[in-house]
Amino acid sequence: MKLYEYEGKEIFSKFGIPIPQGILVNTGKEARQAAISIGKEVVVKSQILTGGRGKAGGIKVAKTPEDAEKIAQDILGMELQGYKVGSLLVEEKLDIANEMYMGITVDDKNGVPIAIISAKGGVEIEEVAQENPEEIASILIDPLYGIRSYEAINLVRQIGLTKEALTSASKILSQLYDLFASYDARMVEINPLVITNEGKMVAADSRCEIDDNSLFKHPEFKDLHIQRIENLWEREGVKGGVNYVDLEGNIAVMANGAGLTMSLLDVVKAGGGSPACFLDAGGGLSRERMKNSVGLLLKKARAEQRIKVILLMVRMMISPPDAVAEGIIEAIKEVEVETPIIAVIRGREPYETRARVLLKNVEKIILYSSVEDGIREAIEMAKE
């Protein structure tokens, strides 16, 4: 789950990381008030859950409260990289002497946290890594102990910081790690970490992403997570306990297991078909999850005429066949729509045979035991 900049900064502040003075607003009038109360030049920043806001026109400097109001009115409601702007952060404009980068994420190869810093901030760290790798320093962190202060100092030293900048940056890095661990983050990033003309270090931006599997430990985010999913079907998916990604095509694709679902999408596409979605119903299927999954696709087919066929594959490993079949049948009874369902059922015996028997004479279902044939038929049906 991604956090908004203002939320990340609230957490930064809790952990002692300096942030600019700022106020969250939802209207032009509030932006004007905020600028007045800050009492100097401000930056008006759109709050959306993606990067590249500046380039897209979502961050602007306002010299006066009147400017702030006008800019806010322009930006609010704008669509930036597919996200609608609903709120703005009005912040004091910093006197920037230098911009750094600091971030912590998970190192894929070693499976431990990695802290990355660079004297070159304000741009994508991937670009710096490609063009000026010598300007980046990183360190792997032992998750059982966290980062030790001397490790932080040694890291910061490598990008040439000295004196107060060295101690400030290493302290912020330790605070950022504490936050990363406490909030079960997948990644936290300060970009840029500004050094002001007075020599102070301030987090001018924040990016935080919390691990979805850890949301049970952070109930304050759990409901927000669902509310924030903009796509109706994707939100329904999360509510139903399944993984759903909306796509553009006309064949609604569903299977149990991410790898299997992805490989169905690949073959549908390669065969000239066009997937309307990715739905992974997950392992160890219950009747309810099966019903939610099939129900979601049927509702989508009812709402969107372009969906021609539903392609459903269940690989029976441990899912009880009666639960799987009953879930499918209940969904069909509940959501009335003509869309045919191609069902490929395979796996552990006698589960496979049992599920097949239960689904044999169900209206709208066309059973297949070969994946290849099932997919081919789905592509054919979608053409008509």
Next chain:
Amino acid sequence: MAIFVDKDTNVLVQGITGRLGALQTELMLDYGTKIVAGVTPGKGGETQFDIPVYNSVQEAISKHRIDASVVYVPAPFVQDAAFEAIDAGIKFMVIITDWVPLHSEMKIKVYAKNRGTCYIGPNTPGIMIPSQTSLGMISPSAVMPGGVAIVSRSGTLTDEVASHLSEQGIGQSVVVGLGGDAVVGLRMNEVLKLLKQDKQTKCVVIVGEIGGTMEEEAAEYIEAQFNKPVVAYVAGRVAPQGKVMGHAGAIITGARGMAESKISAFKSAGIPVAETLWEIPTLVEKMV
């Protein structure tokens, strides 16, 4: 011995009385897995399918020789269960549980490494040596004994690939799912190193998917040091950027982790890449 486990491996089930643990224990017993004990705190002294249940791993280990543990405890308790098994000296673990917190996964990784325990998972279908033993949920009807090792990052897809091979009369030496999350125990390279020595294994099928760099590392290792034919398959060619496709491992950020990167790594290492599931057995037949 095959890799990691065989018919003589004595197995402990952590979380043996839970819904999933109990269901899968029964299925493993049916297959012939030598489950000698189970653990559920507070249920010590009871039995489950005639298997004695203990309050802790230490208690179980004081009564039985245990070679491997299968972990079914719910996600919030997995870290503790894994630490417990590692502390008790168990050298091979299979963590089946899905939705395990990322930071727990990182801690288990380091704790196990420091103390010399190998594990697969979390979020894995487990490991199966056809006709010998099964630690996890791979379908007996999908496999048959033979010379092909399947090394996969998926769950149901692993089972499906095994079926496609078996349906063409191609048996397997081992079928192993490494887990679908971003941080897992054994990586493909580490399994390949063991398969290199394994007499039973004549050919390897790698089932990869988007996210991470495991497949690229495997391709590099195979080109430099591996001595047996390999066939690869990569799921997620059409996955959109930035979307989590099912599990946390399968997310594309930037160019890293994309299917093209993995496919071209395999191809430039001289490894044939199957376009579809049903092409896998055809390629295997050509290689062997």
